[in-house]
Structure formats: structure tokens, C-alpha cells
Amino acid sequence: MSGGLRVSVEKDTGVAVVTLDRPGRLNAIDLAMAAELAEVWQAFRFDDSVRAVVLTGAGERAFCTGIDRDAVVPQPPSPYMVDDPLLRVGPKANDLWKPVVAAVRGMACGGAFYLLGESEFVVADETAAFFDPHTAYGMVSAYESVLMAQRMPFGEVARMMLMGTAERISARRAYEIGLVSELVAPGEALAAATRCAAVIAGHPPEGVQGTVRALWAAKEAARAHAFAQAPHLVALGNLPARQQAELFAGRRRTGGFRVR
Template identity: 70%
Template structure:
């Protein structure tokens, strides 16, 4: 039998290298010469040798105190601030926020000179506010209202310029993100309505848990009167009131307005107050809700909306196509708007 010993490589044993001589240490602490700070202009200097950096220092991250949790789901420090983008220089604040000690946030549309109509800046500030409330554990309920007594909100500001794609299959709606549920906020929202609430205001009312209104409030939908399809607004209102009432309000346009009393009778409004009292009543109700444990409250809100979410989402998905097909050209809409009548019936 052939042996394979000769096929194996020979093992060569080499002596280990000598150990390096031990370094001589001087007595006493080592004195290190500080290095000069380096770095490009506008950038933080490099850490000097021997310094231990603060955790997160110079990295755009919050330190330990800023990151401390006080409850589930909270974003701390700079991460929370990222959800509150700063306004552009010189931009007017048209949405005011106030977080009260009882856990209720008061959100106010503050354009009374424009009947609290929503321009593009206001739409962005609404979306920003809802997202900020999502990450603020101090906020457990929200009251939404409008400044002044003449109007809660009158929808999109007609002076706003909204660029649209050329394709009829694409529609950019600037109001799609102004509601709390569109921003994925599942904390209870109560709308306090005084004066007019019309058109695009229904995006907000349609995503509130319930509505408190003063006796001078009126509700109407002007779209068809101006040559436009009432699509998103009608979907929201059909979820909040009997079908016949939602249909009548959408189809009669500017000729009829729903009184606060009638809105209360058909279930759109849950509480009536004297003129000027809607916000105070809504704050009282919100304070009660905010006093309960937050997680069960938010879970209940989510369950309420889940009960009707499928039908609502299906209807909203059809809305852009109906608008693209049914809206008159802008010039024809402008003619109808200029020639609109001033008379209407309140029922």
C-alpha cells in the first residue's frame, strides 16, 4: 500500500521572535500637548484627545435628558421638532395652537378677514398641527374652531392658485391633508362651529368625532352653484347625516342653508349653544374626554372609524374622477361666481 507521508509538506519549526523590550514609563501622569482645533468654517472642531464627547453632542441628536420618555409613543427633542417644520420667513401664522393644562389642545383657524378660508399656507399649517399633536403626549383631545363669529370656515380660498397636472386622470386637491384622520391622528377632535361652515369646511367636520355649534351657525355647500362637483364634501357629509339631508344640501347649492337647529335635529350637531358659546362648550366636553386614560380613548376612536372606513375610503377614491369629469372650465366657474345671487333660504 502506497504511503502518503511523502506527499505532505514538511513542517518547519521556526523560533518565536524575541519579545520587544518593555517601554519605560515616566513617573507621574502623562502630559499631553493639546492639539489645535481643526475643521472647516461653520463645522464643529474635532474633539481634543482625552475629551469624552457628550452623547449626541455636535451630531444633531438630543442628549439623554431630551430623549427621556414620559409616555408611550412620544418623540423627544429634535426628532419631535422635525414634525413641526418651521414656517418660511415672513409667512403669516393662520393656524393658532394652544395646549391647555387639562390635556386639551385648542386649534384655531385665524383668518377672520377671509372668513377663515384655507389657502395653501393654511392647509400646510393644519397638516403640520395634526402631525405635531400625534407625537405630543400632553395632548389627549383637540378642539377645532374658527376665529370671529362670522364663519367657522368657508373652504378653499378662491384666490389660491393650485397648479394641476394636464392629465384628466390626475387631480391635486390641496385640502386632502387638512383633516386629522388624513394625518393619522386618532385622538378625539371636537369641532366648535359659529357662523358659516361651507364647502371645504366639510373636510374638517367630516373628520371630527362630533360637532358643537352655536345657534347662529349655518351649513351649506356651494359647489354646484358655481359649476363644480361636490365630491369629497358630499362623501364626508353623507357619513354624518341622513342621506336625504346630505343630498338636499349638496344639490340646492347656495339657495339654501341648513340652520344650526336643523343640523342638531338631523344629527350633524350634537350640542347647541347660544351665539359665541360653542368653543367653551366644546372645551368642557374635551376636558372630560382628556381626563380618561389615553390608550382606551384612542382605541375607541379607532374602532368607531373602522366601522365605516371601507365605504368611506371607496367613495373618496372615486371623488377625483368625478371632479375631473364634471367640473366646468375655470372661466365658466368664474362667470357663475361673479353672477351669483345673494338670496338664500335658511331652513
């Protein structure tokens, strides 16, 4: 596939592995990859050989670092209409109710939370680090905050979003607060996530998919209400693109890890 995705399906186990494959760009999502992700999730809806999915990133440095800074996304001249290409990159946004397990190695930040937020659970290795740079660059963390507020204690997600690039949540801390369900040695996240996916794929799919749908039904009302406010908050709170670029160009190295 062009655009930066690798997709493999193991017919015997029923597990598909979707790999964000732009390691030179820290697996940042450009517009081509965003479109491909939507196509992949929609295709899986019709493929009975896929009963569970593992989502991971190529290379050792990052799972995903969100939207590619070079992506040009034209915006309507209205605070009531905001185009966000990441809104369609997740499985649930594409009406896929097959279980997705995320395998995280290295950085997961910013727009990566669209993907982690729509996965059933996260397996991470000890190199994983989580942070959200939006506020440091004069941007509103809206959708990311909503999704993570459904995965983490409120105080933890508030601190991560508001601290911006000043600190990262370590893999150990992410495990302790419940963002990560299993913590493994460096380089072992994909294998561990695949083992989980293979077990799930071995169960009757109707029961599995019904359970996934039930789990997400418990969160949908709150998420939909919060998402409805997000475009206005982004339009009102984001600095102009030029000022964002200036802050990004002058960025310092992200702060240290918070392990407690």
C-alpha cells in the same frame, strides 16, 4: 404661526385649541394654512400633553368657508390625477387618532366639511349655518358629499349638496338631523366644546384613542371606495376654471334658512 392658525395647549387639562385665524377671509383655507394644518395634526401625534383637540374658527361670521378662492392650485393635465390641497387638512388624513371636537359659529360651507367630516362630533351655536356652494358654481361636490353622507341622513345631505347656495341648513335643523351633537347660545360653542374635550382628555388615553380608531374603522371601507371615484368625478364634472369664476363673480346672496 404664519399662514392663519393659532394653536394653544392647556397642559393641565390636556386640551389643545386649534383656531382657523383668517376672519377677514371668513377663515377660508389658503395653501399656507392647509400646510400648517397638516403640520399641526402630525405634531400632535408625538405630543403626549395633547389628549383631545378643539377645532374652531376666529370671529363671529364663519367657522370656515373652504378653499380660498384666490388660492392657485396647478392641476395635472389628466382626469386620473387631481390635486386637492384640502385632502390633507384633516386629523384623520394625517393619522391622528386623538379625539377632535369641532366648535362652529357662523358659516360652515364647502371645504369646511373636510374638517367637520374628520371631527368626532360637532358643537354649534345658534348662529351656525351649513351649506355647500359647489353645484351653484359648476363644480362637483365629491369629497364633501362623501364625508357628510357619513354624518347625515342621505336625503338631507343630498338636498344640501344639490341645492347649492339656494338655502342653508340652520343650526337647529343641523342639530335635529344629527350633524350637530349639541346646540348652544350664540358665542358659547367654543366653551361647550372645550368642556367636552376636557372630560375626554381626563380619561386614560389608550382607551380613548382605541375607541376613536374603532369608530372610524366602521366607516373606512365605504369612504375609501367613494374617495377613489372622487378625482374622476371632479375632473369630468367641473366646469373650466374661467366659467366657475364667472359664476362666482355673478353670485347672489345665499338663500334663506331651512329650519324644517
